[in-house]
Amino acid sequence: MTASAPHPLTRLQAERFARLPLEGLTRTYPNHLMHLMTGADDLGTPSSLHPIFYGNYDWHSAVHGVWLLVRCLRRYPDMARGGEIRTRLDGLLTVEGGRTEAAYFTAAGRASFERPYGWGWLLALAAEIALLEDPAAPLWRRALLPLERLLADALRNYLGRLSYPIRAGVHSNTAFALILALHYARKVGDAALEGAIGGAARRYYLGDRAYPAHYEPSGDDFLSGGLVEAVLMAQCLAPADFVPWFAAFLPGYADAPPGPYQPAEVSDRGDPKIVHLDGLNLSRCWCLRAIAHALPEPGAARPALLAAAQAHQNASLPHIDSGDLVGEHWLATFAMLAIDGLE
Numbered sequence: 001m002t003a004s005a006p007h008p009l010t011r012l013q014a015e016r017f018a019r020l021p022l023e024g025l026t027r028t029y030p031n032h033l034m035h036l037m038t039g040a041d042d043l044g045t046p047s048s049l050h051p052i053f054y055g056n057y058d059w060h061s062a063v064h065g066v067w068l069l070v071r072c073l074r075r076y077p078d079m080a081r082g083g084e085i086r087t088r089l090d091g092l093l094t095v096e097g098g099r100t101e102a103a104y105f106t107a108a109g110r111a112s113f114e115r116p117y118g119w120g121w122l123l124a125l126a127a128e129i130a131l132l133e134d135p136a137a138p139l140w141r142r143a144l145l146p147l148e149r150l151l152a153d154a155l156r157n158y159l160g161r162l163s164y165p166i167r168a169g170v171h172s173n174t175a176f177a178l179i180l181a182l183h184y185a186r187k188v189g190d191a192a193l194e195g196a197i198g199g200a201a202r203r204y205y206l207g208d209r210a211y212p213a214h215y216e217p218s219g220d221d222f223l224s225g226g227l228v229e230a231v232l233m234a235q236c237l238a239p240a241d242f243v244p245w246f247a248a249f250l251p252g253y254a255d256a257p258p259g260p261y262q263p264a265e266v267s268d269r270g271d272p273k274i275v276h277l278d279g280l281n282l283s284r285c286w287c288l289r290a291i292a293h294a295l296p297e298p299g300a301a302r303p304a305l306l307a308a309a310q311a312h313q314n315a316s317l318p319h320i321d322s323g324d325l326v327g328e329h330w331l332a333t334f335a336m337l338a339i340d341g342l343e
Contacts, residue, residue, distance in 0.1 A: 008339050008340050008341075009075050009336070009339055009340040011076050011079060013335075013339060014072040014075055014076050014079055015079060015080055015081060016332075017068060017072060017320075017332040017335060017336055018068065018069055018072045018079070018081050018085060018332075019081070020065075020320070020321060020328050020329070020331075020332040021056060021065030021066070021068050021069055021332065021333075022069070022081065022084060022085065022088060024055055024056035024061075024062075024065060024328070024329050025055045025056050025062060025065050025066065025069075025088060025092065026055050026088070026091075026092075027055050027056070028045070028046050028047060028054060028055055029046075030325070031046045031054075031055075031057065031058070032057055032058040033046055033049075033058075034058070034059065034114075035049060036107075036109050036110055036113070038107055038108055038109060049104060050062070050100075050101060050104065051096070051097035051100050051101065052066075052092050052094070052097040052098065052100075052101050052143070052144075053066070053101065056329050056330075057325065057329040057330070058329075059114055059118055060114055060117055060118035060121055060171070061329050061330045061333075063118060063121045063125055064121045064124075064330070064333045065330075065333065066089065066092065066093075066125055067121060067124055067125040067128050067333065068332055068333045069085045069088070069089060070089070070125065070128045070129055070132055070140075071336060071340070072085065073085055073086070073132060073134060074128065074131060074132045074133075075340070077133075077134065086134075086136060089136070089140060090136060090139075093139070093140040093144065094143055095142060095143050098142075098143040098145070098146055098147060099146055101144075101146075101147050102146035102147040102150050105147070105150055105151070105154075106150070111154070115154075116155070116158070116166075116172070116173075116174060116177030116178075117171035117172070117173070117176070117177055118171075119151045119154065119155055119177060119181070120176065120178070120179070120180030120181050121180060122144070122147060122148065122151055123148065123151060123152060123155075123180060123181045123183075123184035123185075124180040124181075124183055124184055124342070125144070126141065126144055126145075126148040126184060126188065127183055127184040127187040127188060129141045129144070131187060152181075152184070152185075152190055152193050155177075155181055155193065156192060156193050156196045159196050159197065159199075159200040160196070162174070162200070164204070165200075165204040165205065167225040167229075168223075168225065169216065169217060169218055169220075169222065169223045169224060169225050169280070170220065170221065170222060170223065170276070173223050173225060173228060174204065175201075175204075175205070175225070175229045175231070175232045176223050176228045176283075178197050178200065178201060178232055179228065179232050179235065179342070181193065181197060182194060182197045182198075182232070182235055182236070183342050183343075185197060197236070198236045201232050201233060201236040202236065205229050205232070205233055206233075206245070208229065208249050209248045209249060210248070210249070210251065211226040211229075211249050211250055212226075213226050213250065213260040213261060214260060217264050217277065217280055219273070219274070219277075220273035220274065220276045220277075221264075221276060221277065222276040222277070222280045222334070223280065223283050224261070224280065224283065224284050224287060226249075226250060227261070227283075227284055227287035227288065227291070228283070228287060229249075230249060230250060230287065230291050231287050231290045231291060233245060233246070233249075234246070234290065234291060234294035239294065239296070243295060243296065246291065246294075246295070246301075253301045253304055253305060254300075254301050258304045258307060258308060259301075259304050259305065259308055261284060261288065261308050261312070262308075262311070263281050263311050263312045263314075263315035263316070264277040264280050264281055264315070266281075266315075266316070266319070269319060269322045269324055269326075269327055270324045270326065271326070272326035275324070275326055275327040275331075277316075278316040278319055278320070278327060278331055278334075279316075279330070279331055279334045281312040281313070281315045281316035282312070282313065282316050282320075282331065282334035282335055282337065282338040283337060283338070284308075284309070284312045285309045285310075285312040285313040285338035286334075286337040286338045286341060286342075288305045288306070288308050288312065289305070289306065289309045289338075290341065291305055292305035292306045292309070309338075312338075313338050313339070316331075317335055317339075319331075320332050320334075320335045
């Protein structure tokens with residue numbers, strides 16, 4: 001996509017969002033390091049263990065921080081901070097670093113490291129680089145290719161063993177990771193992974209009815225278990241099949257607009273768990289818009305969904321750069337999803 005092509009993201013928003021990972025990706029500390037030690041001497045600094053994804057507070061936030069920078073470049077190749085972004089990515093996305101990142105996952109006991117959230121974001125990042133029209137993009141893709149292939153295969157294998165979906169509103173959620181991975185599979189032509197995801201989605205969710213949306217949110221959710229499920233099913237079902245499924249799954253929107261979802265109140269943006277609720281508002285915004293556009297017009301559900309999406313965006317978009325690291329290291333990614341989607 002060229003800089004002049006129409007899309008929801010403005011140039012000013014791209015510059016605002018890019019600033020946060022540009023500051024965070026090479027900032028090592030504070031660091032929430034999740035590291036399974038395999039022995040007494042299995043120690044290392046974040047950058048020695050993860051030479052690409054060591055900054056931005058934790059591994060998965062570093063991954064989707066890179067995704068955000070690549071997305072900004074794809075939308076606005078001539079953006080003011082474009083040169084700075086390219087320099088930063090050239091320094092991080094090296095072949096040697098990619099090999100080290102992939103090797104970390106193959107050590108004994110680490111098969112579930114960052115599963116499934118980090119896996120989904122790594123695959124989404126690979127897809128974003130594949131879509132980027134930039135001379136450096138093939139080099140960046142090559143750096144990540146060992147890890148990309150490892151995780152695509154691992155996810156397909158995992159879905160063959162996962163008997164039940166995980167419906168939590170945090171990193172362990174199955175549907176959210178599968179949305180990211182399905183986007184990857186379709187963009188890079190991984191038919192085996194696409195088939196595995198479609199089969200798993202139907203197996204896990206096709207029979208769901210009357211989702212209890214009034215139970216949401218929990219106090220540290222950044223995902224809606226119900227809405228991410230609905231987005232995944234919109235992508236896996238034909239429109240003629242999705243419409244009745246959604247009406248049965250979330251009848252609050254189909255039968256009685258404006259529906260059950262209201263923006264979450266964020267009482268303390270300096271608390272690393274409570275601030276998750278800003279992410280919830282932004283991810284709900286993305287989901288509500290995606291579902292609205294999967295439904296036919298005319299109909300009562302679509303305007304109700306879009307109105308709810310805008311209310312959620314208004315509640316949290318002003319706060320993504322609050323000055324507190326516990327929110328700033330990740331919320332810009334979810335703001336990008338809310339405004340620009342995944343495509």
